[in-house]
Amino acid sequence: MKSTAKGIIFDLDGTIWDSMPYRIKAWEMAFRDYGIDSDPEVIRLMIGYPGSMLIKKMNARDPSIEMAEERYFSGMFSDVKFFPDVADTFKELRNLGFKIAIVTSSRRAMAERLDIQVDALVTMDDVANGKPDPEGYRKAMAVMGTSPGSTVVVGDIDNDLIPAKALGSVAVLVTHGIKKESKNMDYEIQNIGDLIGLLKKIKMA
Structure with a gap:
């Protein structure tokens, strides 16, 4: 029997949570502890990817750098x-009858500290392969x-x-007033609130 449930999957950092400046600062501090000079713009572009990919991008190899970033970011959490x-x-x-999920490259211990109610929460700790692999989205859809x-x-x-396009879902880019480009978006909105009007135009299966 075909499901009639409708769902929205949100990314966390930089999408619904205004964490980018803090994440960048935490990564800079973590890299500095390991004697690595980092470029904040490169870090900004890599937020949302698994931490291991950012570490590799900075020509580093020690996975404990990610844990250092988490500690610094935890201190900024409030x-x-x-x-x-x-x-x-x-x-x-x-x-409107939508179920809501968050799929994030953040760790579960961090994400669970957020005071927000969702139907599904999938973190980096819940998947074998982080974004852009669609595994996390499949898990969220299964729960919803x-x-x-x-x-x-x-x-x-x-x-x-x-991963949204790979699965055949509608992909929406939110810019928060920052000029961005995407080859994979179906629609672009400036603010999260713009999603409500957009949904009236989208034909869903």
């Missing part, structure tokens, strides 16, 4: 906020009871949208 329209948007999505055709994916970088 300063990080959700984008201001997220709570109202989530409430409206539920009123949705199909790729009845699921919309929202992210702030191409790495979030590549």
Whole structure:
């Protein structure tokens, strides 16, 4: 029997959670501890990828650098906020009958500290392969009871949208006022709240 459930999968960092400046700073501090000079712009472009990929990008190999970043970021945690329209948007999505999931490259211990209710939470600790592999999205859809055709994916970088397109889901890029490019987006919105109007235009399976 075909599922009629509708779902939205959100990325976390930089998509619904305004964490990018803090993540960049935490990575810079972590790399500095290991005697590595880092470029904040390279770090910014790699946020959302598994930490191991960023470490490799900086020509480093020690996986403990990621744990150092998590410790530094944990100390900044109370300063990080959700984008201001997220709570109202989530409430409206539920009123419209959508289930909500977060699929993130962050660790579960960190993500579970967030005061946000979702139907599915898939973290880096829950998958064998992080984004752009679609494994995390498949897991989230299984929990929500949705199909790729009845699921919309929202992210702030191409790495979030590549697996959406691979599965056949609608891919939405959120820019938060920053000029971005994506070869994999179906639609672009500036703010999370813009998603509500967009959903009225999208034909879902």
